[in-house]
Amino acid sequence: MLTAIYYLLMLLLGFAWYRFGQNLLRKGYRDERGERTEGFVGPVGFLVTAVLGCCLLFALLRALLRAEVPCIGKACTGQVYTLAANAGEYWANMFFLAWVVLALGYAMYVTLKVWFRA
Template structure:
């Protein structure tokens, strides 16, 4: 039941993130004061998101290649889940990393779309 709630929450949060990005894209290029519409992240946040997103993609690829992923969380710091011994925890952590990479990628996409219209 806990896994069902976890994955449902991830899907719900992803849907809300998608709707927020679509709402930002539907805004007019300029507001009522003539200032351009701001993206989800600014220039520094964009560069940081690219760096963090690249690191997350690297961790995902490393986890898939080696069959082990370090725990993503406070309660299990330093613990490594392997595909052979802890398949459920392994895939839960890999899914969370993929979700983070997709969320950051979508934020970058929306920001670039706003900047170049």
């Protein structure tokens, strides 16, 4: 039951992230107070997001190819989950990695769309 709640909360958070990005894209070049509409991140944050997203995408692809993923978290540092021995934990960590990669990619997409408006 706890796992189902975890996945449901992650999906709800993803939906809220998507709606926030769509609201930013729907806004014009200027908002109602006359201030310029900003994206999720600024220029330095965009670079940090891009580097972090690429590192996590590499970790995700590596975990898919090797069928093992290192545990993501403080309580299980150094532990490796394999698909054969620990399928539930493996897919939970893979879901989290994929979610973070998609969220960071969407943040970069929205930021670029806001920056390069006509």
